[in-house]
Amino acid sequence: MNGGVVTDERLQPDYEADDSSINNFEKSVSLKDLEGGAGQLPEQVHTHHGANGEATVYGDFEKDKEQDVEDLPTTTRVVTAQDWSSPDDPENPQNWSMLLRAYHTVPPALFGFTVTFGSSVYTPATHQITERFHVSSTAALLGLSLYVVGLAFGPVLAAPLSEIHGRNIVYKASLPIMMLFTLGAGFSQNFGSLLICRFFAGFFGSAVLAVGAGTNADLFPPRLRAIATSLFLLAPFAGPSLGPFVGGFAAQYKGWRWTQWCILFISIPVYLTCLPMRETYKKIILKRRAKRLGIAPPNGPAGLAAIKILAPYHFTISQVGLTFLAIGLGVAISTASAIITDRTLYQKRHRQALAEGRQHAAPEHRLYAAMMGSFGLPIGLFWFAWTADNGVHWAVPVIAAIPFAWGNLSLFISTALYLVDVYGSLNGASAVAANGILRYSFGAAFPLFTIQMYEKLGTGWATSLLGFISVLMLPIPWVLFRWGPQIRAESHYPTMIS
Known part of the structure; x- marks a missing residue:
């Protein structure tokens, strides 16, 4: 023996x-x-x-x-099947060697850099896209706005999927899909296909923004987590800053399509770094171990989407994906409304400015879509808050995504145009990149407490809390429209004052 x-x-x-x-x-x-x-x-x-x-x-x-x-x-x-067998359980990622844990923090950080780089590398090529597809400068910026909208909505689906199937599969499946749509964007022969590919490239690439911080939480106890998370957040901050730099050279010397090829050149080696990664999510590790040992795993929540959508309405995963078509409809409506406001309200002011001997209309006239869209966010949020958890037909809360997506993209489009107009062609891309840093900071931080917030407050009050925040911020585009020139006059950076 x-x-x-x-x-x-x-x-x-x-x-x-x-x-x-x-x-x-x-x-x-x-x-x-x-x-x-x-x-x-x-x-x-x-x-x-x-x-x-x-x-x-x-x-x-x-x-x-x-x-x-x-x-x-x-x-x-x-x-x-519910917990580690002992404090020194070798399958617990927090018991792995420090070298192995350090390695597992690298691919999420590189993914975050690649995805955010892909948003801003596009901006230097907007003038060439305007000439190539015979669209306005407003329409050309939709390639940036739709990519960012994809970044915003992708984590909504990626986060619960990581809790159902694990974090590893999200990393290994999302980036190849992003690369395929980036390839499609580079080969696009018409403006519509370019916009569609840009949106889905951002949507699938954003998965790391949802699960990257969770991976660090899997690997490190709270006392060591701050350093790992700080390094993880550093990489997405660098992406929007370096994107216009690289994209400027690519667009000037090779053409606008090379801004998309640059994304692929970075994505391929970054993807290779994730192939040796192990699963780090505790529930998935224990579930697989229980299956190997013939132990029946306990039933438990499968994440926010499963709790709020699958359970009350008995949706399958594919049916959950179909609900996101409402967001697509809202995005389409927002795109149409942005073009209409540009062709009517803004162009009217622009012609008036030319008649007065000025080269451009005041940047504040870019804010019409944002002022209208500022009402879409609270309407969609409160609509969803008090219908998703009250036994009404599933279509009612799903439809609430339409005004939410419309308001969201309307604000994105107006903000990008406003920043470019305010800071001019030289500093506009940097201003958009700085705006992206703040946006992605919130995007990386919110998943760390969103699920706990919904568990404690419930769907109605948790979503209403977001609605109240949007109401507090609703006056911002109106304030900028009224007092924008006075605010910019105090800036230390060169801006358009008139």
Whole structure:
């Protein structure tokens, strides 16, 4: 008998050992031993399965000829599907070596840099896109705005999927899809296909913004988490800053399509870094371990989307994805309204400015869409808040996504145009990049407490809280429209005053 190791092939899940077999001998086995199969097997092996997914392993071990039975340990190991088997459980990512944990922080950071780089690398090419597809400068910026909208909405789906299938599969599946749509954007022969590919490139690439911080939480205890999270957030901050720099050279010397090729040149080596990654999400690790050992895992929530959508309305994962078509409809309406306001309200002011001897209309006239869209956010949020959890038909809260998406994109488009007009062609891209840094900061921080907020407050009040915040911020585009020139006059940076 060399260690009396038990393998899972000999376990009998439906058999509960009687007192005599238990008293014969109780042997402590490690999880590694259970799965490794090293050593000799006992003649009798039994497991007792508790109600909470626990499996206590009992064995009747032969006495080794050269070892007294008194020398063998006489404890019982409990392997559970709900928690780690011990504080030093080797499958717990927080017990991995520091080198291995440090490696697992690198791909999420590089992914974050690549995705945010992809947003701003496009901006230097807007003039060439205007000439190539014969669209206005407003329409050309939709390639940036729709990409950012994808970044905003992608994590809504990616975060719960990571809790259902694990973080690893989200990393390994999202970036290849993003690269395919980026490839499509680079080869686009018409403006519509360019916009569609840009939106979905941002949508699928944004998964890391939802699960990157969670990966760091899996790997490090709270006392070590701040450093890892800070380094993770540093990379997405660098992306919007370097994008216009690289995109400017690419567009000037190679053409606008090369701004998309630059994204691919970075994405391919970054993707290779994630291939050796292991799963870090605790629930998925325990679920897979329970399956290997024949232990029934406990039922539990599968994340925010499963709680708020799958459970009340009994949606499948594919049906949940279909609900996002409402967001697409809101985006389409917003695009149309932005073009209409540009062709009517803004162009009228622009012609008036030319008649008065000025080169451009005041930047504040870019804010018409934002002023209208500022009402869409609270309307959509309060609509969703008090219909999603009250037993009404599923279509009612889904429709609430339309005014929300309309208001959201209207604000994005107006903000981008306003910043470019205020800071001019030289500093406009930098202003948009700085705006992106603030936006992505909130995008990275909110997933850390959003689920807890919904669990504590419920759908109605948690979403209403966001609605109240949007109401407080609703006057911002109106204030800028009224007092923008006076505010800019105090700026230390060169801006358009008139």
